[in-house]
Amino acid sequence: MTETRLRTWTHGIGYLLATLFIAALAVQNLRYGFYDLFYLAAGMAVLTLAGIAYTVACRRHQLSAPGHLVILTGLSSGLLTAQITMHGPGISHWTMPLLVLNLLILPLRQGLALSCLLLAALAVTLFLQLDSTDALITLSGLIALLAVTALYTWHYDHMAQSAEDLAITDPVTGAHNARFLDETLQKEISRSIATGHPLSVIHLGIDYVEEVKGLHGEPGLQGLVQAMTRHLFGVIRAGDTLYALGGSEFFLILPFTPEEGVRVIAERIRRTIAEHDWPVVNKVSVSLGCTTRGNGDTRTDTLRKRALQAMLEARKHGGNSVWFSPGASVEA
Numbered sequence: 001m002t003e004t005r006l007r008t009w010t011h012g013i014g015y016l017l018a019t020l021f022i023a024a025l026a027v028q029n030l031r032y033g034f035y036d037l038f039y040l041a042a043g044m045a046v047l048t049l050a051g052i053a054y055t056v057a058c059r060r061h062q063l064s065a066p067g068h069l070v071i072l073t074g075l076s077s078g079l080l081t082a083q084i085t086m087h088g089p090g091i092s093h094w095t096m097p098l099l100v101l102n103l104l105i106l107p108l109r110q111g112l113a114l115s116c117l118l119l120a121a122l123a124v125t126l127f128l129q130l131d132s133t134d135a136l137i138t139l140s141g142l143i144a145l146l147a148v149t150a151l152y153t154w155h156y157d158h159m160a161q162s163a164e165d166l167a168i169t170d171p172v173t174g175a176h177n178a179r180f181l182d183e184t185l186q187k188e189i190s191r192s193i194a195t196g197h198p199l200s201v202i203h204l205g206i207d208y209v210e211e212v213k214g215l216h217g218e219p220g221l222q223g224l225v226q227a228m229t230r231h232l233f234g235v236i237r238a239g240d241t242l243y244a245l246g247g248s249e250f251f252l253i254l255p256f257t258p259e260e261g262v263r264v265i266a267e268r269i270r271r272t273i274a275e276h277d278w279p280v281v282n283k284v285s286v287s288l289g290c291t292t293r294g295n296g297d298t299r300t301d302t303l304r305k306r307a308l309q310a311m312l313e314a315r316k317h318g319g320n321s322v323w324f325s326p327g328a329s330v331e332a
């Protein structure tokens, strides 16, 4: 299930449960003749139903649906106004589903800020309307509920972020992995087509890998690849991204970089790697294949294939060299 679908379901079910809870309150108050409270609950139920309709309407872009903040602020303000004007028995308990809903639906900081504002305003009215012990007991219950829900949401967000980092990171080097490469390269190609800015890529391979492995074993090669990742992160500029491929190769995406630029940075990488004293292996060299997107390049595999072929061509010329392969152009 995609994240957008997951959000649509959880938001929809959250609003639905809140609607049922509030509808039950409405029926209860109608039975006992508290008509003001019945109208309040009916108004809130209309807002939660609007939440369900909005969730369904925005099901394709749940990640940035600003209407939820408007609906939840409306619910909170309605409840607060009722607490101030009606003095009804137990209105403060109606805050419970709202606190949970705020944190379930809004981003953590936004949900927490709205809930804290609601609780702060509620605290003032409670201390004015009830005796201090009752106000304190009610308020502590609400604060405990908010704290538990916020902790759970934070824990979930943290776990989801860690899982995403694991899915896109190479475990040995800490650079991004091949799976994330195609996703990012496709986005950069689309951005380059839309804005017209140049886009270049580099495929980098360590020369004589089998000899390095034979002399220093797999751990020696892994140590070299890790040290080279740190080195490359230090050479490239912000906005460039680095990917580890197949244990001894790297790929770099360089947005806003024309042919002259990719030649400069590729040569700089080649030279600094050849001059560096590497742990265990001491001296190594690399071959770099680079290319720049031509106006006929719309797919990731054409750019990747061309950069790989350019890298193999650089190797054929003895390694420790840079080879540039021009992009495909079509007549406008």
Ligand SMILES: Nc1nc2c(ncn2[C@@H]2O[C@H](COP(=O)(O)OP(=O)(O)OP(=O)(O)O)[C@@H](O)[C@H]2O)c(=O)[nH]1
Residues within 6 Å of the ligand: 235, 236, 237, 240, 254, 255, 256, 257, 258, 260, 261, 262, 264, 265
């Ligand atoms: N993407 C990328 N391009 C680079 C990098 N370093 C150099 N270049 C390209 O090479 C060109 C010349 O770079 P430099 O020789 O460092 O000259 P510069 O005028 O200091 O480059 P700027 O970084 O643009 O200020 C730049 O305009 C870039 O296109 C880099 O780390 N990343």
